[in-house]
Amino acid sequence: MASFWADAEGPTLALTPLKDTHECEVAVVGGGFTGLSCAYHLAQAGVAVSLFEARQLASGASGQNGGQVLLGWPCDMTALAERWGDEVAVKLWRLSQSAVERVRRLVREEAISCQFRRTGHVDAAYSEADVEHLQREWRWLRDHGHETAQWWDADAIARRLGTSYYRGGLFDAEAYAFHPRQYAWGLARSALKRGAHLFGGTPIVRVRPSSPHYILETASGVRIHAQRLVWATNAYLPAAHWLRGRILPRYGAQIAVKLPRESALPLDLPTVADTTPEFHYFSRVLPDTIIFGGRMDTQARRRGEFSALVAQWRRMFPQVTDIQVTHQWTGRLGLSFDFMPHIVEYAPGWWVAGGYTGHGAALSTEFGALLATLASGGSISDDAAALLNLPWGHVSVKRHWALGPRATIRDMTHAVLLQRALGAW
Numbered sequence: 001m002a003s004f005w006a007d008a009e010g011p012t013l014a015l016t017p018l019k020d021t022h023e024c025e026v027a028v029v030g031g032g033f034t035g036l037s038c039a040y041h042l043a044q045a046g047v048a049v050s051l052f053e054a055r056q057l058a059s060g061a062s063g064q065n066g067g068q069v070l071l072g073w074p075c076d077m078t079a080l081a082e083r084w085g086d087e088v089a090v091k092l093w094r095l096s097q098s099a100v101e102r103v104r105r106l107v108r109e110e111a112i113s114c115q116f117r118r119t120g121h122v123d124a125a126y127s128e129a130d131v132e133h134l135q136r137e138w139r140w141l142r143d144h145g146h147e148t149a150q151w152w153d154a155d156a157i158a159r160r161l162g163t164s165y166y167r168g169g170l171f172d173a174e175a176y177a178f179h180p181r182q183y184a185w186g187l188a189r190s191a192l193k194r195g196a197h198l199f200g201g202t203p204i205v206r207v208r209p210s211s212p213h214y215i216l217e218t219a220s221g222v223r224i225h226a227q228r229l230v231w232a233t234n235a236y237l238p239a240a241h242w243l244r245g246r247i248l249p250r251y252g253a254q255i256a257v258k259l260p261r262e263s264a265l266p267l268d269l270p271t272v273a274d275t276t277p278e279f280h281y282f283s284r285v286l287p288d289t290i291i292f293g294g295r296m297d298t299q300a301r302r303r304g305e306f307s308a309l310v311a312q313w314r315r316m317f318p319q320v321t322d323i324q325v326t327h328q329w330t331g332r333l334g335l336s337f338d339f340m341p342h343i344v345e346y347a348p349g350w351w352v353a354g355g356y357t358g359h360g361a362a363l364s365t366e367f368g369a370l371l372a373t374l375a376s377g378g379s380i381s382d383d384a385a386a387l388l389n390l391p392w393g394h395v396s397v398k399r400h401w402a403l404g405p406r407a408t409i410r411d412m413t414h415a416v417l418l419q420r421a422l423g424a425w
């Protein structure tokens, strides 16, 4: 079944595969938000950039996600402050603010029609421990001047979400939602208009340094000579084993739930993500439609089974039973072993980005812009430098495979702790 987004995306672009030898200043591999934003910003700076996408633009996470455009990082601010110090955490917080602001600006300036809207967002606490945890996060935000964050107690969250499933929640009015595929197509059009070359159906299967260039090879054997290279394939791991210990590909599942005419769910529903191990999230995308998602294990994905999500819906909204599931789909996300996305100069003039851990709708746009600055020799901000200085926590490739296809966040955390204890991280 097609995703809700793919069914309602409007006009797209037909990109052709690369057929002949090609030269460019910067080659971008991957046509999701990261790659598209990078190509757009490079073209805007007058750099000869070409983007190569294995399938179709936004066919990865960028076209399959929940459409929530949020501040912050997959990792809590309090965790970042504990780990790297308050000064670094503040810089990272500001960088996440730039990310949301950049999406807002791009949508406005490039007139991208993608249903971009301010929804507010709530991180909903499932247990008392989660309440404590989120309240700590709320205090950090408040102490650092983020006035739009509020605490909702159990009554307030029940009223605002139409479910008594949660014990409280951290609400932030400064949060947005969009139609991810329309946003991606808008970015692509703007990049093309500024002179970027975009190729679809062009998987890059080999990269060879050939000083002072890189030679990339497509699956059909066509060669690309590029002075510099940006690798933006996130959870689609290349043969480059280096990424395999840093990103764990996992699947998220979503259903589009059509509500009965009188559903009694609040119309001004904010976007929601909760603290359950399955990480449920939802948002209203049409007056009568809600997208409801969560993690999906590999077995369920193989069986094409979405019943766990429907069952969860019924637990949370027992008063809204007369629903119709109009769409169901999955998307591949890149979990980072340290719950932080990163940008790394993997080899001279070859940057790799990814590991958004399900929180990349805004960050990937910012990362694309940052990659463009790096690949065009521009100077980066202090806030961005704080990100680039963070080492990318990883587990050994052997352990990555040992975790197997059913690894959960908890397994990953254990793996990281073990690696740390062994002094390998």
Ligand SMILES: Cc1cc2nc3c(=O)[nH]c(=O)nc-3n(C[C@H](O)[C@H](O)[C@H](O)COP(=O)(O)OP(=O)(O)OC[C@H]3O[C@@H](n4cnc5c(N)ncnc54)[C@H](O)[C@@H]3O)c2cc1C
Pocket: 029, 030, 031, 032, 033, 034, 035, 052, 053, 054, 055, 056, 057, 058, 059, 060, 061, 062, 063, 064, 065, 066, 067, 068, 069, 070, 202, 203, 204, 205, 232, 233, 234, 235, 236, 238, 251, 252, 253, 254, 293, 330, 331, 332, 333, 354, 356, 357, 358, 359, 360, 361, 362, 364
């Ligand atoms: C189910 C789901 C829900 C999510 N919900 C949210 C949300 O609500 N809010 C939020 O902030 N984030 C969310 N995310 C995360 C967010 O979508 C991602 O962080 C973001 O889209 C990553 O963009 P990207 O461009 O780095 O990767 P992708 O969009 O995955 O793009 C990578 C591209 O690289 C291409 N590619 C791979 N290998 C090659 C190759 N060898 N040659 C050429 N091309 C190649 C792929 O085909 C793909 O198109 C969600 C993710 C998923 C999967």
